[in-house]
Amino acid sequence: MTEEIIIAGFGGQGVLSMGKILAYSGIMEGQEVSWMPSYGPEMRGGTANVAVILSDERINSPILHEFDTAIVLNQQSMDKFEATVKKGGLLLYDPNGISHPPTRTDINIATIEGAKEASDMNNRKVFNMIIMGAYLKLHPIVKMENIHKGLEKSLPSRHHNLIPMNEQAIQVGMKKVNLIQNLN
Template sequence: MKEEIIIAGFGGQGVLSMGKILAYAGVMHNQEVSWYPSYGPEMRGGTANVTVILSERKISSPVIHEFDTAIILNQQSLDKFEEMIKSGGVLLYDPNGITHPPKRKDIIVYTIDATAQAAEMGNVKVFNMIVLGAYLKIKPVVTIDNVIEALRKSLPERAHKLIPDNERAIVRGMELVHRTTRNECGCE
């Protein structure tokens, strides 16, 4: 098993944190892991992305140009990374802020309305965990238990009181993820 993922959006959406938590969970799942962040100098509000590789074998390079999965959180990232998804790969996106939906017909497309759900839950900070839950429903590459343990390791102790909210957000994302229909994306 080898999963090559790009997570991309605006700084402040929890893109890098989502990748870091996924990477930690992979380590706890006894996988080889690469976490390779990239962000503009403006950070919050600028573009940010992170490449995560989870593998049963050694990873030769953290730099990749094609992805098994793209998790996209804004239009600029969709424009930039849609063509870099491997044929047959997965695109997961939050439709909030997407003005031109995906065009590819050789990939499987899912949506998660994480923005609206985070607002409904009364905590916009769980947005990225809703998205992560959706991804884990599509591709259960790590367990929720490992993700929760990764949260404990990556969050400062003063934030541990937020772990139950994050766990609820992950479960909610798993419940709400939606595969687009053939008419929407041309997929199977």
């Protein structure tokens, strides 16, 4: 199994840390992983993205031109990454702030109202974990116990008291994800 994912949105949405938690969870699952961020000027007050790869085999290129899954959290990223999803792959997005929804008919498409759910939980910081939950529901590539370990590894120990809240957010994402175009 190899899963090549691009996660893209605004800086501050937790894009890079979601990637890091996924990658750490992959290590806990015994997988090979890579995490390749955009670190250019766009990160300093604009879009941020990270390519994450989890695989049972040695990972060749951390730089990719097409992905199994794109997780898209703003319109700029939709414009850039909709075309890069492999045929039959998955595009997951938060409709909040998307003015031009995806139009491809050869991929699976799902939505998650991440911003709204985070607001309902009175905690905007768990936005990225809601999104990650939605993704994991559709592509259960890592076991929940390893996600827990991934959270422990990714968060500094002074923030470990926040792990249950993050896990709750993951559950919300799993429950509320909406597969709007299903090829399978």
